[in-house]
Amino acid sequence: MKKPRVLLADDHTFVLEGFKKLLEDQCDLVGSVDDGRALIEATLNLQPDLVILDISMPRMNGIEAAKKLKKQIPEVKLIFVTMHADLPYVNAAFRAGASGYLLKRSAATELMQAVQFVMNDKFYVTPLITKDVVASFLKPTQPRLATIDDLTTRQHEILQLVAEGLSAKEIAEQLKISHRTVEFHKTKIMEQLNVHTTTDLVKYAMAHGLVTAS
Numbered sequence: 001m002k003k004p005r006v007l008l009a010d011d012h013t014f015v016l017e018g019f020k021k022l023l024e025d026q027c028d029l030v031g032s033v034d035d036g037r038a039l040i041e042a043t044l045n046l047q048p049d050l051v052i053l054d055i056s057m058p059r060m061n062g063i064e065a066a067k068k069l070k071k072q073i074p075e076v077k078l079i080f081v082t083m084h085a086d087l088p089y090v091n092a093a094f095r096a097g098a099s100g101y102l103l104k105r106s107a108a109t110e111l112m113q114a115v116q117f118v119m120n121d122k123f124y125v126t127p128l129i130t131k132d133v134v135a136s137f138l139k140p141t142q143p144r145l146a147t148i149d150d151l152t153t154r155q156h157e158i159l160q161l162v163a164e165g166l167s168a169k170e171i172a173e174q175l176k177i178s179h180r181t182v183e184f185h186k187t188k189i190m191e192q193l194n195v196h197t198t199t200d201l202v203k204y205a206m207a208h209g210l211v212t213a214s
Contacts, residue, residue: 004119007046008032009039009053009062010081015104019052019081022111036060043069043076050118052111055082055089055209058164063092063209064156070097077118081107084209085129092149102126148208150192156210158185162198163205 006027008019011034020029030046033039035058043051051069055062066078079100080093093101099118102110103126110126117124151159154175161171168182175182186201195201 003028004049004115005030005046006050006052006115007039007042007048009034009036009042009051009057009065011035011054011057015054019107019111022108023052023115026112027115034058036062036065039065040068040072043073047073048076050077050079050115052079052081052115055080055084055093059160060157061160061210063096064153064160066093066096066098067153079111079114079118079124081111082209089209090125090129095149100124101129103128148193148204151189155185155189155192158182159189159201159205160210162186163202163210 004027006023006029008016008029009032010016010019013034016032016034020032023029027050030048031042033042037059039051039053039057039062040060053062053065057065062080062082066080069076069078077100078096078098079102080098081102081104082089082093083104084090085103090101100114100123102114102124106126106128110124114124114126148156148159157175158171161174166174168179168186171182172179190196190201193201193204195204
């Protein structure tokens with residue numbers, strides 16, 4: 001059987017090195033990146049069969065990157081390997097197009113199995129996530145639990161960059177939009193999420209895995 005072409009995305013070098021050791025014998029590792037925007041660019045350039053990615057990454061989190069990738073390359077398969085075991089993250093990952101979800105603490109024993117499942121067009125969810133959690137996100141009537149899902153793609157981008165400490169001017173330059181547009185979006189985000197200060201906005205972003213505490 002042909003080895004799957006795999007791209008890795010995580011902002012921790014030691015994690016990437018660990019994944020490489022786990023997969024190198026049975027996969028064709030085509031590259032690795034350490035942020036969400038680089039992931040999109042690398043996936044478009046390298047055309048891997050499978051992307052293994054984290055949720056919390058700089059510049060663009062894994063959930064938003066996954067949504068963009070599935071729109072542009074619907075056939076690419078995605079496995080999230082993350083520290084987040086809570087239901088909102090699992091829901092968000094599968095809504096974004098994931099085929100697999102496992103936790104970093106069990107990657108050494110589960111990652112290759114997850115790859116095999118996913119490459120055979122099956123879904124893989126770590127046993128470390130309880131049956132109740134799995135059942136709840138598989139229910140078609142499960143309501144959305146995170147109000148962050150109501151944000152637009154542009155709002156997600158701005159929220160992440162605000163949380164990473166960029167000023168409105170820096171965000172405007174990076175996204176190639178006006179300073180006024182950034183401030184407008186930031187105000188709308190705060191209204192929608194019912195937060196009142198930039199500090200609270202950063203805390204919200206951290207709580208939902210867009211960034212991690214440094």
